Amino acid sequence: MMKIIYKSSKILIVFLMLLVQHTFAQNNYYFPKATALDAKVPSPEQYLGYPIGSYFTRYERVVDYFRELAKISDRVHVESIGKTYEQREQIIVTITSPANYTNLEQIRQDHLNQVDPSKPALSSNAPVIVHLGYGVHGNETSSTEVSLLAGYYLAASQDAETKKWLDESVIFIDPALNPDGRDRAANWHNAYHSFPAVGDPIDKEHQEAWPNGRTNHYFTDLNRDWLNLVQIESRNRLVFFHKWYPNVQIDFHEQGTNATYYFEPSPKRHESPVIPQFIYDFNVVLAKYHAKALDDIGSFYFTKENYDNLSPIYGSTYPKFFGSVAATFEQASSRGILQESSNGPLTFAFTIRNHLATSFSTIRGSVAEKAGLFKVQKDFFKYALEQGQKNPAKTFVFGDSKDVNLTQKFLGLLLQHHINVYELSDNTTHDGKTFEKGKAYVVPSAQPNFLLVHSIFEENVLKDSIFYDNTGWSIIHAYGLKYAKLNVAIAKGNQVTALIPGKGAVEGGKSPYAYLINYSDYNASKALYQLQLKNVLVKTAFKGFSANTPSGKRAFGNGSLVVPVVGQTLSADSLYSALQTVAAETNINILSVTSGFSAEGIDLGSSNIKAVRKPEVALAFGQGVTSSEAGQVWFLLNQQLNLPVTKIDLASFSRASLGRYNTLVLPGGNYSAWDKETVGKIKAWVNEGGTLITFQNATAWAVQNEIVKERLSETEAFTRRGETPLVSSQAIVKEKAPAGGAKDAPAKPEVERLDYARQEDVEGSRRINGAIFQADLDISHPIAFGITDRKLFINKNGPTLLLPSANKYATVAQYTSKPFINGYSSKTNIGKVANSAAIIATASGSGEVVLFADDPTYRGYWLGTSRLFLNAVFFANLLNGGYR
Numbered sequence: 001m002m003k004i005i006y007k008s009s010k011i012l013i014v015f016l017m018l019l020v021q022h023t024f025a026q027n028n029y030y031f032p033k034a035t036a037l038d039a040k041v042p043s044p045e046q047y048l049g050y051p052i053g054s055y056f057t058r059y060e061r062v063v064d065y066f067r068e069l070a071k072i073s074d075r076v077h078v079e080s081i082g083k084t085y086e087q088r089e090q091i092i093v094t095i096t097s098p099a100n101y102t103n104l105e106q107i108r109q110d111h112l113n114q115v116d117p118s119k120p121a122l123s124s125n126a127p128v129i130v131h132l133g134y135g136v137h138g139n140e141t142s143s144t145e146v147s148l149l150a151g152y153y154l155a156a157s158q159d160a161e162t163k164k165w166l167d168e169s170v171i172f173i174d175p176a177l178n179p180d181g182r183d184r185a186a187n188w189h190n191a192y193h194s195f196p197a198v199g200d201p202i203d204k205e206h207q208e209a210w211p212n213g214r215t216n217h218y219f220t221d222l223n224r225d226w227l228n229l230v231q232i233e234s235r236n237r238l239v240f241f242h243k244w245y246p247n248v249q250i251d252f253h254e255q256g257t258n259a260t261y262y263f264e265p266s267p268k269r270h271e272s273p274v275i276p277q278f279i280y281d282f283n284v285v286l287a288k289y290h291a292k293a294l295d296d297i298g299s300f301y302f303t304k305e306n307y308d309n310l311s312p313i314y315g316s317t318y319p320k321f322f323g324s325v326a327a328t329f330e331q332a333s334s335r336g337i338l339q340e341s342s343n344g345p346l347t348f349a350f351t352i353r354n355h356l357a358t359s360f361s362t363i364r365g366s367v368a369e370k371a372g373l374f375k376v377q378k379d380f381f382k383y384a385l386e387q388g389q390k391n392p393a394k395t396f397v398f399g400d401s402k403d404v405n406l407t408q409k410f411l412g413l414l415l416q417h418h419i420n421v422y423e424l425s426d427n428t429t430h431d432g433k434t435f436e437k438g439k440a441y442v443v444p445s446a447q448p449n450f451l452l453v454h455s456i457f458e459e460n461v462l463k464d465s466i467f468y469d470n471t472g473w474s475i476i477h478a479y480g481l482k483y484a485k486l487n488v489a490i491a492k493g494n495q496v497t498a499l500i501p502g503k504g505a506v507e508g509g510k511s512p513y514a515y516l517i518n519y520s521d522y523n524a525s526k527a528l529y530q531l532q533l534k535n536v537l538v539k540t541a542f543k544g545f546s547a548n549t550p551s552g553k554r555a556f557g558n559g560s561l562v563v564p565v566v567g568q569t570l571s572a573d574s575l576y577s578a579l580q581t582v583a584a585e586t587n588i589n590i591l592s593v594t595s596g597f598s599a600e601g602i603d604l605g606s607s608n609i610k611a612v613r614k615p616e617v618a619l620a621f622g623q624g625v626t627s628s629e630a631g632q633v634w635f636l637l638n639q640q641l642n643l644p645v646t647k648i649d650l651a652s653f654s655r656a657s658l659g660r661y662n663t664l665v666l667p668g669g670n671y672s673a674w675d676k677e678t679v680g681k682i683k684a685w686v687n688e689g690g691t692l693i694t695f696q697n698a699t700a701w702a703v704q705n706e707i708v709k710e711r712l713s714e715t716e717a718f719t720r721r722g723e724t725p726l727v728s729s730q731a732i733v734k735e736k737a738p739a740g741g742a743k744d745a746p747a748k749p750e751v752e753r754l755d756y757a758r759q760e761d762v763e764g765s766r767r768i769n770g771a772i773f774q775a776d777l778d779i780s781h782p783i784a785f786g787i788t789d790r791k792l793f794i795n796k797n798g799p800t801l802l803l804p805s806a807n808k809y810a811t812v813a814q815y816t817s818k819p820f821i822n823g824y825s826s827k828t829n830i831g832k833v834a835n836s837a838a839i840i841a842t843a844s845g846s847g848e849v850v851l852f853a854d855d856p857t858y859r860g861y862w863l864g865t866s867r868l869f870l871n872a873v874f875f876a877n878l879l880n881g882g883y884r
Helices: 002-030 044-048 059-072 098-102 104-115 142-156 160-168 179-192 232-244 277-296 318-322 348-368 370-390 404-416 450-457 475-479 524-533 572-586 627-641 650-655 676-687 696-704 756-764 827-833 863-881
Strands: 076-083 089-095 128-134 169-174 248-255 261-263 325-332 395-398 421-424 428-430 433-435 441-444 483-486 492-496 514-517 539-541 545-549 552-556 561-564 590-593 609-611 617-621 646-649 663-666 691-695 734-736 748-750 771-777 791-796 811-822 837-844 847-852
Touching: 002 348, 044 059, 044 142, 059 076, 059 089, 059 142, 059 179, 076 142, 076 232, 089 142, 089 232, 098 104, 098 160, 104 232, 104 370, 128 142, 128 232, 128 348, 128 370, 142 160, 142 169, 142 248, 142 348, 160 169, 160 348, 169 232, 169 348, 232 404, 248 348, 261 277, 261 348, 277 325, 277 348, 277 370, 318 325, 318 450, 325 348, 348 370, 370 450, 404 421, 404 441, 404 475, 433 483, 441 492, 450 475, 475 791, 475 863, 514 524, 524 561, 524 572, 524 627, 524 863, 539 863, 545 590, 572 590, 617 627, 617 650, 627 863, 646 650, 650 676, 663 696, 663 863, 676 691, 676 837, 676 847, 691 696, 691 863, 696 847, 791 811, 791 863, 811 827, 837 863, 847 863
Parallel strands: 128 169, 128 248, 248 325, 617 646, 617 663, 663 691, 691 847
Antiparallel strands: 076 089, 089 169, 261 325, 395 441, 395 483, 421 441, 421 492, 428 433, 514 561, 514 590, 539 561, 539 609, 545 552, 734 748, 771 791, 771 811, 811 837, 837 847
């Protein structure tokens, strides 16, 4: 027995010695600079049980490790900032000296003086604020592993440089800006990892299935959500950002496997026209620290190429609008433990080491250059205020008395961005638009946050053609909210610092006859569906009318909802109770009436008032579908309507029983995998009364498969990055008559010849990366119910071009002859878009097909067009009785 114990002890000792040796080896790889590390602080490997870079750490273990560090080290502190849709905790790790942490609130208050141009700049003795943001794209996996190593080193290192960093900085670590996507990717790679690792790029480990881990629960790219704030993760994150306004903020990413490493400065043509140049110039100052760090470990890198740096939608650019020197870092991705690349075998550990090196170079450079960083931020807010004072538009007014909830939603967005907003002091009219006191608001240009005000309200017409992503992002156009910009400052009321929650009500008490809801409010569709969930019969008015009330005549526009008392399955008391509940939950006012005889227009018994069918919605999902568009529809129906949409993989359609649904949504994507039988099944379903709604190239698919008798434009279509044009590239071949004018000689094709170096510029000009265009909207059409302005702004970022319908009543929205508003588009593309159809609603048998040439739910914040999509869900089946 003693021998067995002795032998076991020897084995344990040998194992521990090997573990210590391996830990030292790993520390030497990741921390090549010799330094003493506090043995009381467990390394990630010691805590997790595996070497970093050999496995993908699940997010809850990341949180656990940082909480363990916080227990052991007085340098580390963990703060919870919210939860994701999948209930993963979002945390921020604060690392600084114990003395700084004791004084943290005073440090924060002193730092906030940077925002006020009238207050003095920070002393050079103040700590610099550094924010390291890891993993906003969940399948760019190296950076979350980096956060563990960075946290460990800063907690354990005993060398003089680290202590200087802790004394002279406050370091924030966000270990995963996208925890849900992080785990989706980690689970994939862990599930398909081989032992030994397989580097073949075609191996399943490196080929994530749809929708992959890049995005959050609703398939939203959180790196495009900083300005829009659609997703909960973004809103939680922004609250923390505005508590601090870091001096330096880094967004850690990954790029293609065959690349090397990218850090800013970015190319001049990708810089914002409104951000002062000295912000971008300071990235050059910090770049020397990153270059040295990568040089020291022999890693190749590049700068001044690719990657947009002009829009506040990004995590590396939004902070620049608040005086931070922010940057994107991009590491070539192994997309697994090991992958072959043009630069040789690329290991997960190598990708982690590079990002770790630049994490430390960021802290090193920030501490060394903090006096300059303080000056840059102070100068920035002075610059922004001066630019606001010089801006031709002195004031922006917004608000619609007929759309209180959309007005409040936009106001709430401005307040989340800490923009100064004021009450409108008196009723006013500008540009033919009337704004009412109490229901409209004033935003002055002369404020320290003017650059963000400019981004939200103003048009940016860009000249360059080579952009990575969206070029038109003004939120006011996306919301479709009534606004005006004034060249004079106007009197303003009290500053608005918080939203006052509204509460809708049933005006007039219980009715023995009917209730009315004006459909012009953004939340009217929500109220409609909530009533349908309660089994309430709701009708919609195809023509406007005015109702007599004790307080006078009240107007109700097209689409207004009528809830009769007679004919319900609910009792009159239960109906009234249901209406009260829905009014309160949706902040919608419901009017009680006692007569169906209208003061003007149709009466409540008119055949122009039709019962609304409760939608049962199926959504195309899975491989082939554009995941972002599918996610946007899913999000909108869930979060706005509380509607439980059924998500069906394309491969499952052949066996799906479509009869249980009355609405089918096909987002953009590639539907070529569907065979003739499946296409025929969908055609039959539509012909039998179903409503089919299509976006972008799904619209092209529906036309090409003759589900509808509409037409695509025959002009050469532009493309998004990586897309195939709808029209063959042969379209650019021109016929040229032979010299000498011989009548019978065959024409010779003249193929355009261009220099290779021009390829990026020429092909880039063929794309439209999310520019804003204007269309004329038929506001009498049921798809436009609730909209009062014919001017419709649309985000166009796809190649589909529709010809107006031969049916003169079917083109719901048509691009104007001069449609371009904001962003970048070539003159050629503007000409192609001009006068094309944006939305067509056309019959097919007993059913209806609503064709959107573009994505009406774009990134979740295009509320002006997403409400048209919701109208299609509710009202499209009512069109078939019209003239055809």
